[in-house]
Amino acid sequence: MRRRQFLLAAAAGLAVPGLVRAANVAGPVRIVVGFAPGGGTDVLARVIGQKLGVMWNTSVVVENKPGATGAIAAAYVAKQPPDGSTLLMAHVNSHAIAPALLDVKYDPRADFTPISMVGVTPNMLTCRPEQKVRTISDIVALCRKNPGKISFGSSGIGSAQHLALELFRMQAKIDVVHVPYKGSGPLVADLLGGQIDYAFDTMTAATPFIQQGKVIAIAQTRLKRAASHPGVPTLAESGFPGLDAASWYGLVGPKGMPPALAQRMNEDVNRVLVMPDVAERLKSFGAEDSGGSNQQFAAYITAESTKWAKVIKDAGVKAES
Template sequence: MQRRQFLTSAAAATALHAHPGFAQARPPAGPVKILVGFSAGGGTDILARIIANRLNQLWATPVIVENRPGAAGLIAAAEAARAAPDGQTLMMGHINALGIAPALNPRLGFSPERDFSAIALVGQTPQVLVASPKASATMQGLLAALKQKPGEVSFGSSGTGSAQHLALALFEQTAAVSALHIPYKGASNVMTDLLGGQIDYAFEGMTTAAPFIKGGKVHAVAQTGVKRAKAFAEIPTVAEQGYSGFNASIWFGLVGPARMPADLVARINADVNRILAMPDVVAKLEEFGAEDGGGTPQRFDAFMRDERAKWARLIQARGIRVEG
């Protein structure tokens, strides 16, 4: 508890000193909507609602979440990119639209580099490599199966080019193995077939996989972050199991349209940092494995650029293509 109090106090101090002029900037003048490119109840939606609820309290202004599901978050991103830069339309950005999609589809209709104002990284969550009840629950067993039956051990994902698919592609590249990728339309279908043993494994987001892991319905083989998530400290990382540096986290961050005034970006950033430092918010985010958020807009912008470059290299190296 003392460590958490120290960390949250330090984060709050960072928020106050990173932007000394934020107190003079007004919050957005009017109702604010935070777009989410996925259905209600998913990880992006949950984090957006946590932030929206606290911003509503801090600003005494209605802050609502509006879901625009479809095309792996691209519909919401296109709408956010076209919005007026007054802070009244924001988006809870996701790795799919702002990190992966540019390398898969050069005709997005928006540019992640030019059409958005980075505001704040909200959190990073590891994915979990989960095994069906019929498959080996250990990394050693998985690797043995992949080497004995190259191209036959099945991995489900939420779709070609999804964060889950790219986690598999990175694992194949890193471990020098070949698996059978089976794309689905959404995580719920993946988990249904994993539970039934129709597929052997899947990389899945922490928020989706956690209830099944805690309920003993699937086995957790590894998590994909650079360190163990606090709420899942019993699950070793891929890096710990022989693949140093492996990282295939899902991340979320608040963005707005390009050309937002710098003082407005600074104000929202400071308030988001303030929220991320609140002990109850820290505890809630940790339940979902969301950690390492906060910092300056510049930090978030640099982080996204690094992520785009990383996944673009992998997509090119593995020859991943999305039809249509």
């Protein structure tokens, strides 16, 4: 219901005369991404950035600063001038998980200006086509027969994908090898190359490879199935009740941005999100629950920070695990 109400409101906003757009940003705009090119965060940043560049009549470029599951990029953006020229494609990793797991150099709530939610996606458990063990029950059995030998990749230590693996591992009571990468791009490359057995990846990054038949989708990690992948079961319905490890993406700027500028940017991002080609692209990647106000996004970040801090504490997850 919230999403439907937002879409109607955003569509109505298109007809408001004289609504000022954020065309007065000084110079080119950078959207900083905390992961390598080709990953889910990178893809969404480029989709949104291209449209904003046209709307704002200026250059909007994506700049990748991978490392520490997005924390390096977040720390960098937190120190930039609050003039709207540098934005961050914030992520569940950088703004909810890393602060509870790593010694980050920023406060995810105090050091940023929330602009807009871009989307929430499941993560996916995947394998290459040559892998014969493809069902959850068979994977659990394989891991139990080979303790400490079956490898699972993720997009980094402390990432949502890593925590999805940890929750799966603990509930299944299995001993596996975690192989962290600096983003989905190198993760998928090694999965396809046979360097790892399985991967927990973002649905955004995995979807093109699934569509091409290069990667097999085994399970997804939200409590509900994504509309774009209705045939892929959730882990929650596959013997792991309550397992919910979604990824989310949203634009933020440094703290201290003028409220009017943040509001105008929010309105323009919302316009982009309801463009038919963008909405279809987001849907194909499983990105749902997009848009909303600056305040709604700020409240969501706070709720996610609380949730993941509790999960990390209860599960005993360590940065070096």
